[in-house]
Amino acid sequence: MMLGMSETASKAGQVWAHVGQAFVDPGYDVIVAGAGRMGAACALYLRQLAPDLRTLLLDEGGLPNEDGATILAPGIWTGMDLPAAWQAEALWVRTQVATVFGDAGFDERTLLELHAQEMDGTVQTSSLQARFPTLSTLVQMEGLPFARLDPQAATYRPGAVALACAQQAIRQGADLMLNARATLVPGGVQVERLTVTNTHQIITHETHVLSAPRVIIALGAGGPYAAEHDLGVHTAHARAYRQVPRLNVSSDSASPVLRASGLTLRPQAGGYTLVPPIHHRDPHGYVPQGGHLTGVPTGLRRETLEDLVALMDLLPVLGTGALELGRSISDVPGAWLVLPGGSPGGRPQHQALPGGAHLLLGGPLADVLGLSTAYDLAASMAGVQTRPWN
Template identity: 45%
Template sequence: MTSPAPSSGRVFAHVGQPFEERAYDVVVLGGGRMGLAAAFYLRTFQPDARVLIVERGGIPSEGGLTGVARGVWTALDLPSAWKARARWTRGVWRDPASETGVRRPHDPPFHEVGVAALSEHGEDAARFLARLPQEHRILATTLLDFERIGGAVFDDTGGYGSATTLALSYGYGAVRLGADLLLNTEARLTNAGVEVRRLDITSTMQIVVAETHNVTASHVVVAVGSEGPALLEHDLGVVTTHGRAYVQFPRLELTAPSDFPVLRRSGFTLRPGEGGLRVLPPVRGADPAGYEPVGGRLVGVPVGVRREVIDDLLVALPDVPAFESDKLDLGKAALDVPGAWEARPIGGWPVWERVSKNVSLLLGGPEADRVGLSVALDFAATLSGARGRPWEDRA
């Protein structure tokens, strides 16, 4: 172990702030919620460990998935092996400050509105509809054909929130506990740790590498989302079987109150968001190597969502008549539709794995909303030799 870290960490936001550190116990690559949570828990379990977080942009991971994540928690369809972890994660969604000690009153809260899966099973769909307030009922019948669907399963413990809120809470919490944060910095893996490349912007708005430093580390955590497997292969020659996919979230331009329930049907999830309802498409497998995001065509007209999303929309039309209206915003190019690359861990659930003696990979993926934070905690506890997990205590 190197010398003990200070009681409070430092934030290096730009190259004007000299960065002279050259050794850490753990370097975490990635400022998304998984990486920031791992850093927070590492400092929690090992208060004397020197921890550095390296992020290419700002937090939470500008340009990554955290900013546009689905943000939906529900107990529906949870395998028994994940239930205790998911219940613990929901507690963090409800009140991140209870875990991290950081409360930002202006951050979006977790909306405990319930999640309804509309299917042939469960209670009669008309009874589910009748339990909604009048204004919610009107919007729901605009979205879905309840007579055709017939049934509903409602999870009143579910809801939606902001993954950004979680990431910021863990980021501030990690720094408060003593982790250093290096922003606007690229990183490459080396045999001894990482090479950090601090970025700057010129007067002609070009991003350039202003400084390069080698930082040794006893352990490196690769938590850069979908780019993690490729980084391991490129820098260390370590090949993993995880994949990635480019996900897009179209929007229905219908006014939806924040207390409107999350609705699921035909693989799609509809949840309130800025400017209307966010449309979360079904989760597909990994994209082929070399895939570049490109919009498709709908009745010969170029749109911004990829062809696979259009196919799913067409299949869902009988159940979700709102998709046939002019309220569905598909954009004219891929850049018009919010989206990002998302990891596809083998097995579909968040995972951490040790890929070499001093390097570990941490991946979230589509199920990060429900159990991702528990996997980050589990990794940090295992690396630190800590025993017991909070979901085991509450199971």
């Protein structure tokens, strides 16, 4: 994907998009492996906070990378249920997405969390019918008569944030290499520049070993495995495979985000994207498999299918033809999601590893706290003590 470099200044970084562009290692202070939302944001903040550090951003595909979780992230900002100590940080992220990355499709939407029992802060679901006329077409209100509201919630496109971060980082002097597979080595990375043959095979065109005092591992769910496999460093992190089925029920700019029993219904492209809850980690070597519905094979993995079947009484629309079941696992979009370990609430985090490497992890709260975590790592490397949300 071309990045539109015509607007760049003379100090802009170099982009290597294909193997026809010869590469000679100029020497780097920081190498960021992974140009998803977290990696691209960290590269940008490094250029802003420590412009003297020569920075290279690597990605195995394009921007945003369809192989990663960024493009399938829910893109939902909400402060609901966040501890008070995290609220200011989350609001800073909201402002970044809404104002700094103007092409991210930021759209304010109320979030409704539906409950079977009354609790602090809930209102009668039926009282919201006039405000949200389509609510009764989705929800069995007698079964979910109570709702909590987050009027500050919003939706946006995480993939657009990743692209905007990379573009701004390059304009401010970071280098970018696409179609480059990174393998961690002590003190740097081994980079395989990939190309496609006339029979559509992806092969390694050339290999470079790049040294750098600092390496940021922003490979999403593959990051902890890379640290363990390539560097021999044990981590406590896990991963899970999450699918995002489609629900073909009409939505518009006024439709709220709905959440019931951990399942999120996110208005998107005139319908809804379903974001199931994460119940547990998936074991190493697990290969996602589809499930069965009334004896018919479907593209939804068994765990996701069980969640949807369990909610069909409360959300009757899930039992109709509006739910896209797919014919195989590849018909229903899905991606691996990292589950940061040792982190309260599973919040994003960065972890220092031996030899100058750093793991940068997103996870279930990446939409809300991912950018601030990337900033925090960049600030730590730059020696900056203050944070803009404090």
